[in-house]
Amino acid sequence: MRDRILRVLRWALRLLLPAHGEHRTTAPTTPEPAPELVPVTLGISVWRKPWRTPSSAEAREIFRSPEVWGRTPEQRDHWFATAWAERGYDYPHRYKGDQFEQYERARRTGDSA
Helix, strand or coil, X not given: CXXXXXXXXXXXXXXXXXXXXXXXXXXXXXXXXXXXXXXXXXXXXXXXXXXXXXXXXXXXXXHCCHHHCCCCHHHHHHHHHHHHHHHCCCCCCCCCCCCCHHHHHHHHHCCCC
């Protein structure tokens, strides 16, 4: 029974659908001409500017500074953030009572923040 249904379905599909991926049309179509491309100028390219990050020498100078030796982790982190800010860079530092404590507390207890 399944074989007959399959044969009838295949016969109907061959009648309705074109074979081998070719579309049947009543009239030949002419392709539309491609639109004329106009170059877009945006002014200053972001790639023309120099890369605005600290060099490895700057980072090494800050993180290996002798002024940091003997400090607690919070003091070191605060000193790093200050050193980066003096050079004009953001440094995501952590401190007691920062905005991330509530998320960590919620994650540990299972509450939603």
